[in-house]
Amino acid sequence: MSTDDTPAEKMRCEEALAEIYLLLDSECSPQRDAELRRHIDDCPPCLEEYGIDEQIKHLLARKCGGEHAPAELKSRLRASIRQTVATQGGVTVERTEITVEQRTGE
Numbered sequence: 001m002s003t004d005d006t007p008a009e010k011m012r013c014e015e016a017l018a019e020i021y022l023l024l025d026s027e028c029s030p031q032r033d034a035e036l037r038r039h040i041d042d043c044p045p046c047l048e049e050y051g052i053d054e055q056i057k058h059l060l061a062r063k064c065g066g067e068h069a070p071a072e073l074k075s076r077l078r079a080s081i082r083q084t085v086a087t088q089g090g091v092t093v094e095r096t097e098i099t100v101e102q103r104t105g106e
Contacts, residue, residue: 023037
């Protein structure tokens with residue numbers, strides 16, 4: 001971290017590490033993405049963990065890339081990750097609601 005950051009602006013490593021997979025999966029808001037990347041760029045231990053997790057994600061995609069998880073499993077995993085982030089990082093995760101409507105020809 002740069003020395004001119006005030007303590008309130010500094011992100012704790014635990015908080016950043018709890019959100020690494022949200023960052024890797026592009027599930028953060030643009031502002032949170034920037035905050036996490038700024039911390040990771042300035043913190044060698046977090047940068048190392050980010051790199052390891054990124055490699056694991058790429059390896060899994062390469063080895064299991066042809067198969068897609070069922071929607072229900074993905075939903076349960078996201079909920080579990082959000083709960084873990086909230087518990088371990090002491091932060092809340094933004095939730096986005098999407099409504100899909102099918103219009104019939106009138």
